[in-house]
Amino acid sequence: MDFSWSPEQRAAQDAVAQAVRDVFEDSPVTGFFTPKHWRALGELGLLGLCVPTRYGGRGLGALETAGMVEAFGRACTSTGLVFAASAHLFACTVPVAAFGSAAVKERLLPGLCSGELVAGNAMTEAEAGSDVSRLAVHAERTAGGWLLTGEKSFVSNGPAADVYVTYATTDPDAGHLGVTAFVVERTAAGLTAGEPFGKLGLSACPAGTVTFDGCYVPDEQVLGEEGTGGAVFQHSMGWERACLFAGYLGLMDRLLDRSVEHARTRRQFGHRIGDFQAVSGRVVDMKLRLDSARLLLHRACWEMDRGDDATLSVALSKLAVSEGALASAVDAVQLFGGRGYRSEDGIEAYLRDTLPGTIFSGTSDIQRLLIAKELGL
Structure with missing residues (x-):
C-alpha cells in the first residue's frame, strides 16, 4: 500500500x-x-x-x-x-x-x-434533521413537472445561492422511497430565500431558510428518478462526509503548527511551556488525532475510487475527523490560555468552526449508529 x-x-x-x-x-x-x-x-x-x-x-x-x-x-x-x-x-x-x-x-x-x-443544499427542516425520510416539504404532480411547497430551515449558502439542490416528499406512504430530489434555480416563481441568520461559527458561509410556495419545477430538473431522492442524498453524503472533512484535516494541521510554535516560544517558570508534560502531551494528542483521522479519510476515499461499498469507512472517517478536530481545538484553547480565549489571536475561532462538524453531514451519534449497523449490531 x-x-x-x-x-x-x-x-x-x-x-x-x-x-x-x-x-x-x-x-x-x-x-x-x-x-x-x-x-x-x-x-x-x-x-x-x-x-x-x-x-x-x-x-x-x-x-x-x-x-x-x-x-x-x-x-x-x-x-x-x-x-x-x-x-x-x-x-x-x-x-x-x-x-x-x-x-x-x-x-x-x-x-x-x-x-x-x-449552490445551496436544501435538505434540513425544522422537524427533519437526522430523519430525512420524513420531509414536510412535499411535491405534487402537475403538467410537465412538480409543485413544491414547504420550508427548509437551514440551508448553507442559501441567502447567496443561485441554485438549490432540494428534496421533497412525493409519496407520503413510501418512507425513504417516497422522497425525490430536485435542482431548482433561485429565479423560479414561488421560491423565497431568507436572510442570513446568526450562528456560532463558519461565519463566512451565509445560512438561512428557503421557502417553496407552489414552486414549479419541470420534470427535467428531477435528479435521478421519482422516489430515488434518498439514494441521491446518500451519494452526495458519501462525498461530503469524506472529502469535505479533508478541509478539517488542513485546519488541524494549521492548528498543530501554531500550537507547536507557541509551546516552543512561550515561557513560564523559567522554561518553555513545551518542556512541561501537561503541555507536550496535549500537542502529541493533537498529532495523533490528525494522523489517525487522515489515514481513515484516505482509506474511505480510496475505497470510493475503487467502487467499493465505503459506508463503514466513510462513517469512521467522518466521526474521527470531526471529533478529533473539536478535541484539538479545545486543547489549543487550553494551551494558549487567556490568549486562546481572546478573539484577536483567532484560536477561539477554531473551536467555533470545529463544533458544527460534529453536527452537519450526519451527527456523531448518527455516524455511530451507521458504524454499529455495518458491524451487524
Missing part, C-alpha cells in the same frame, strides 16, 4: 495552497464571502475538483480531491469559506453531475465549476 502522493500530486496541492494564500492575503474574508472570493475559487479549480472536465471540472477521483481540499483548508484561514465551497461542490454539484439530465448538466455545471453560480 502506497501512503505517499506522487510528485505531480504534491506539486498540484502546493500550488493550490500558495495560490489560496496569495489571493486571500490581498482580499481577506472579513464577513460573508463575496462574488470576488467565489470567482477566485472557481479560477483555482476548487469548485469543480471531481466534476468531469467536459463541464469545466478537473475530473479528479475522491482521494485526489481530498488532497486538494486538505491543501485548501491548510492555506485558507477562513474555515467558513472552505466549508461553503465544499458544501457547494459535494452536496450540490456532485449530485447534479451524477444524476442530472443532460440538459441540466450542460446548463448548470460550467457555472457551478467556474464560480459564476453558487
Whole structure:
C-alpha cells in the first residue's frame, strides 16, 4: 500500500495552497464571502475538483480531491469559506453531475465549476434533521413537472445561492422511497430565500431558510428518478462526509503548527511551556488525532475510487475527523490560555468552526449508529 502522493500530486496541492494564500492575503474574508472570493475559487479549480472536465471540472477521483481540499483548508484561514465551497461542490454539484439530465448538466455545471453560480443544499427542516425520510416539504404532480411547497430551515449558502439542490416528499406512504430530489434555480416563481441568520461559527458561509410556495419545477430538473431522492442524498453524503472533512484535516494541521510554535516560544517558570508534560502531551494528542483521522479519510476515499461499498469507512472517517478536530481545538484553547480565549489571536475561532462538524453531514451519534449497523449490531 502506497501512503505517499506522487510528485505531480504534491506539486498540484502546493500550488493550490500558495495560490489560496496569495489571493486571500490581498482580499481577506472579513464577513460573508463575496462574488470576488467565489470567482477566485472557481479560477483555482476548487469548485469543480471531481466534476468531469467536459463541464469545466478537473475530473479528479475522491482521494485526489481530498488532497486538494486538505491543501485548501491548510492555506485558507477562513474555515467558513472552505466549508461553503465544499458544501457547494459535494452536496450540490456532485449530485447534479451524477444524476442530472443532460440538459441540466450542460446548463448548470460550467457555472457551478467556474464560480459564476453558487449552490445551496436544501435538505434540513425544522422537524427533519437526522430523519430525512420524513420531509414536510412535499411535491405534487402537475403538467410537465412538480409543485413544491414547504420550508427548509437551514440551508448553507442559501441567502447567496443561485441554485438549490432540494428534496421533497412525493409519496407520503413510501418512507425513504417516497422522497425525490430536485435542482431548482433561485429565479423560479414561488421560491423565497431568507436572510442570513446568526450562528456560532463558519461565519463566512451565509445560512438561512428557503421557502417553496407552489414552486414549479419541470420534470427535467428531477435528479435521478421519482422516489430515488434518498439514494441521491446518500451519494452526495458519501462525498461530503469524506472529502469535505479533508478541509478539517488542513485546519488541524494549521492548528498543530501554531500550537507547536507557541509551546516552543512561550515561557513560564523559567522554561518553555513545551518542556512541561501537561503541555507536550496535549500537542502529541493533537498529532495523533490528525494522523489517525487522515489515514481513515484516505482509506474511505480510496475505497470510493475503487467502487467499493465505503459506508463503514466513510462513517469512521467522518466521526474521527470531526471529533478529533473539536478535541484539538479545545486543547489549543487550553494551551494558549487567556490568549486562546481572546478573539484577536483567532484560536477561539477554531473551536467555533470545529463544533458544527460534529453536527452537519450526519451527527456523531448518527455516524455511530451507521458504524454499529455495518458491524451487524
